[in-house]
Amino acid sequence: MRHTIVRKEALNTENYLIEVMAPNLAERFQPGQFVIIRIHEQGERIPLTVAGVNPKKRTITLIFQVVGKTTMELGTLNAGDALINCVGPLGNPTEVKKFGRVICVGGGTGIACIFPIVKALANAGNEVISIIGARTESLLILENEIEAVSTETYIATDDGSKGHHGFVSEVLRDLIKKYKKPGEIDRVVVIGPPQMMKAAAEVTSPYTIKTIASLNTIMIDGTGMCGGCRVFIDGEMKLACIDGPEFNAHKVNFDDVISRLAMFKEKEVLAVKHFQKSIKKKAGRQ
Amino acid sequence: MIEIGGTRVPMREQSVEERIKNFRSVPYGYNKEEVMKEAQRCIQCNGAPCETDCPINMKILEMIREIAYGNFKKAFLIVKEDNSIPGITGRVCPQENQCEGVCPVSKRGNGINIGKLEAFVADWARENGVKEEIHIKERPERVAVIGSGPAGISCSVDLRKFGYQVTLFEALHKAGGVLQYGIPAFRLPTEIVDYEISYLSEIGVDVKLNFFVGQNIKFSELRRDFDAIFIGTGAGAPLFMSIEGENLKRVYSANEFLIRVNLMKAHKFLEYDTPIVWGDTVGVIGAGNVAMDAARCALRLGAKKVYILYRRTKKEAPAREEEIQHALEEGIILEELVAPKRVLGNKDGWVTSVELFKMRLSEADESGRPRPVKIDGSEFILKLDTLVEALGTKPNRLFLHKAPELNVTSWGLIKVDKNLMTNIEGVYAGGDGIRGNATVILALGDGRRAAKSIHERLSKGKKKGVKKD
Numbered sequence: 001m002r003h004t005i006v007r008k009e010a011l012n013t014e015n016y017l018i019e020v021m022a023p024n025l026a027e028r029f030q031p032g033q034f035v036i037i038r039i040h041e042q043g044e045r046i047p048l049t050v051a052g053v054n055p056k057k058r059t060i061t062l063i064f065q066v067v068g069k070t071t072m073e074l075g076t077l078n079a080g081d082a083l084i085n086c087v088g089p090l091g092n093p094t095e096v097k098k099f100g101r102v103i104c105v106g107g108g109t110g111i112a113c114i115f116p117i118v119k120a121l122a123n124a125g126n127e128v129i130s131i132i133g134a135r136t137e138s139l140l141i142l143e144n145e146i147e148a149v150s151t152e153t154y155i156a157t158d159d160g161s162k163g164h165h166g167f168v169s170e171v172l173r174d175l176i177k178k179y180k181k182p183g184e185i186d187r188v189v190v191i192g193p194p195q196m197m198k199a200a201a202e203v204t205s206p207y208t209i210k211t212i213a214s215l216n217t218i219m220i221d222g223t224g225m226c227g228g229c230r231v232f233i234d235g236e237m238k239l240a241c242i243d244g245p246e247f248n249a250h251k252v253n254f255d256d257v258i259s260r261l262a263m264f265k266e267k268e269v270l271a272v273k274h275f276q277k278s279i280k281k282k283a284g285r286q
Numbered sequence: 287m288i289e290i291g292g293t294r295v296p297m298r299e300q301s302v303e304e305r306i307k308n309f310r311s312v313p314y315g316y317n318k319e320e321v322m323k324e325a326q327r328c329i330q331c332n333g334a335p336c337e338t339d340c341p342i343n344m345k346i347l348e349m350i351r352e353i354a355y356g357n358f359k360k361a362f363l364i365v366k367e368d369n370s371i372p373g374i375t376g377r378v379c380p381q382e383n384q385c386e387g388v389c390p391v392s393k394r395g396n397g398i399n400i401g402k403l404e405a406f407v408a409d410w411a412r413e414n415g416v417k418e419e420i421h422i423k424e425r426p427e428r429v430a431v432i433g434s435g436p437a438g439i440s441c442s443v444d445l446r447k448f449g450y451q452v453t454l455f456e457a458l459h460k461a462g463g464v465l466q467y468g469i470p471a472f473r474l475p476t477e478i479v480d481y482e483i484s485y486l487s488e489i490g491v492d493v494k495l496n497f498f499v500g501q502n503i504k505f506s507e508l509r510r511d512f513d514a515i516f517i518g519t520g521a522g523a524p525l526f527m528s529i530e531g532e533n534l535k536r537v538y539s540a541n542e543f544l545i546r547v548n549l550m551k552a553h554k555f556l557e558y559d560t561p562i563v564w565g566d567t568v569g570v571i572g573a574g575n576v577a578m579d580a581a582r583c584a585l586r587l588g589a590k591k592v593y594i595l596y597r598r599t600k601k602e603a604p605a606r607e608e609e610i611q612h613a614l615e616e617g618i619i620l621e622e623l624v625a626p627k628r629v630l631g632n633k634d635g636w637v638t639s640v641e642l643f644k645m646r647l648s649e650a651d652e653s654g655r656p657r658p659v660k661i662d663g664s665e666f667i668l669k670l671d672t673l674v675e676a677l678g679t680k681p682n683r684l685f686l687h688k689a690p691e692l693n694v695t696s697w698g699l700i701k702v703d704k705n706l707m708t709n710i711e712g713v714y715a716g717g718d719g720i721r722g723n724a725t726v727i728l729a730l731g732d733g734r735r736a737a738k739s740i741h742e743r744l745s746k747g748k749k750k751g752v753k754k755d
């Protein structure tokens with residue numbers, strides 16, 4: 001089944017939003033889950049986070065950052081084009097219930113993934129404090145949307161162009177200091193680059209605040225068949241696709257996640273170069 | 287004239303130097319003259335042990351007779367009565383332990399090359415557009431088949447022939463199960479698998495790809511919407527050794543290594559987008575078909591030195607004889623009597639070596655093979671830069687977890703009765719999902735038997751449908 005793109009929007013120079021026809025997904029998606037897509041017959045399978053669904057329109061919204069060849073190519077597609085596969089929802093949904101006060105931390109494209117979680121947690125009656133961050137102001141996504149559903153929203157940018165000058169984990173540390181008494185923060189959910197999730201986990205660990213991280217490993221099938229997405233939780237091997245993607249952040253071996261994400265780096269660079277060349281060639285011919 | 291016994295008509299193959307640079311089929315297959323000559327070696331013996339020993343009791347003797355006379359169409363139709371995928375089984379069955387192993391002619395030279403005869407008739411039919419004529423008398427009952435490996439394929443085909451409305455659910459974007467993602471093209475060319483799969487749609491099986499039952503469609507929905515269900519989900523989850531260093535980069539499960547190549551075409555990287563990385567020296571742990579396939583893929587990707595690391599010896603290796611022979615011809619080094627202790631890497635997290643124990647063989651274990659025992663203090667280091675673990679696989683735990691009402695063994699194998707029915711009435715299972723790592727032909731046989739049981743139940747039985755809770 002092909003999945004037609006009904007809307008495309010460039011959110012900034014690095015992030016795109018596409019809305020795709022995916023009736024089964026629109027009906028079944030729960031916050032925290034993901035999809036695996038393939039653009040065309042020669043394409044690779046890559047996991048993407050779902051930023052939202054519209055069951056009436058039978059569509060889902062995907063937000064992605066251009067990092068490799070596939071996301072670069074995805075960025076060149078327009079409304080009317082289609083994905084050859086979009087399978088999901090995969091992975092386990094986020095645990096959503098009334099915890100009390102929850103801090104949701106989103107970094108980079110991770111903001112797209114945390115947005116439906118913030119919404120669901122707020123709907124479940126939690127006080128949700130959101131912290132979102134990016135390298136610079138212009139790369140910040142979904143700021144208004146997050147603000148609209150959070151009790152408080154904090155912003156951090158690496159270059160200080162907006163909000164706190166520095167990392168989201170630093171804002172998290174200050175907030176935790178503010179709510180010093182045990183039990184004042186009931187849960188932290190972090191989604192973003194693994195380095196950022198690692199830093200956030202280190203901040204909450206001494207306070208023994210339950211902290212959940214969503215791991216964005218390399219995946220192929222997403223069904224527990226290849227073992228490529230394996231992660232180590234308290235020394236035990238788990239598969240991010242079927243056991244996760246969310247895990248207790250205090251037990252995740254983040255160094256390992258970071259290391260394994262670099263396994264195909266060289267090839268990814270090659271693929272990007274090859275793709276850019278082919279685009280230039282096409283442009284030259286026209 | 288008819289030549290009895292003697293030696294096999296030799297199979298022409300790609301030379302070693304040539305074939306290790308491509309993913310094309312190693313044997314070329316017999317031509318018409320060769321295939322007839324080979325068939326004429328068959329003495330049409332009394333009782334045809336080849337048929338008795340065939341897990342699906344294919345009418346081998348009749349097939350061979352027709353081939354001997356050049357009646358390829360007739361031979362094809364005879365094969366098709368029992369076997370929906372002869373082009374595949376002819377290439378991947380462990381014939382040496384089945385039909386060919388018991389053939390009396392083997393005592394006078396070597397047994398009839400039944401596998402290659404079977405593959406020939408299937409290829410001949412495909413190339414000449416010959417198909418069996420089927421007349422389907424439609425029935426209203428709907429049957430769901432989960433998983434599109436050989437078990438699911440054969441069950442779907444037979445159910446369709448009985449007239450049922452069949453919907454086949456497959457989690458991946460391509461149907462075929464292990465045939466598609468596991469067994470490499472140099473053993474089982476992709477176009478042959480694709481041809482057999484296209485037959486499913488042709489006869490009216492509704493193939494639904496990208497449906498991972500238990501995840502994006504519930505098992506309970508299938509129980510609600512279908513009159514019977516067949517589970518052919520296989521045993522696709524890789525086992526790891528659980529030793530130090532499995533997190534290192536360029537350590538793969540054989541499944542990942544093979545999926546990247548066979549399903550995603552990583553060997554054609556840049557034309558295809560999926561990458562694969564390997565080094566000059568590749569070690570593969572295990573000595574089954576999966577290990578041989580991974581090792582031979584590594585060689586074809588361009589690895590300089592490929593080791594098979596096995597805790598027993600060549601004699602006990604579970605792989606098909608032809609596979610072991612081909613692998614050794616291609617220069618793969620079989621390191622016998624070794625077992626990994628830990629995997630070592632550099633500071634950047636790439637694998638650099640594996641530490642191995644030397645083993646010795648002791649008395650036979652339950653499997654009937656001698657048990658390998660570690661020799662204390664025998665550890666040594668083998669330098670390599672890619673490690674592939676081919677230790678076997680288990681049933682997918684997500685599906686079982688999401689269908690907790692199914693009775694399973696402690697290993698996660700679905701329990702069935704003699705009609706292949708599970709503890710839930712109207713729900714059947716077969717293939718690797720009930721057997722563990724078995725064979726294509728056993729999975730195919732299960733699919734057929736289950737289809738027959740489902741037919742009995744839906745057409746004759748008083749109680750119909752799937753038990754709802």
Ligand SMILES: Cc1cc2nc3c(=O)[nH]c(=O)nc-3n(C[C@H](O)[C@H](O)[C@H](O)COP(=O)(O)OP(=O)(O)OC[C@H]3O[C@@H](n4cnc5c(N)ncnc54)[C@H](O)[C@@H]3O)c2cc1C
Nearest residue numbers: 433435436437457463464499520575717718724725726729
């Ligand atoms: C590399 C390799 C080489 C092999 N070589 C040989 C050989 O030479 N000869 C031989 O006889 N045997 C061989 N085998 C074994 C043989 O392939 C298997 O015994 C056989 O394929 C089992 O068939 P099956 O139909 O039970 O399952 P599979 O072929 O495993 O197919 C199961 C299918 O179900 C799908 N699935 C799983 N869960 C779900 C779900 N919940 N929803 C939807 N779909 C699902 C999977 O994606 C898969 O496509 C080999 C195996 C491997 C891995």
Ligand code: SF4
Nearest residue numbers: 328329331336389398
């Ligand atoms: S066992 Fe050998 S000789 Fe006998 S019928 Fe079968 S193939 Fe022919």
Ligand code: FES
Nearest residue numbers: 222225226227241
């Ligand atoms: S992506 Fe293959 S096992 Fe998780």
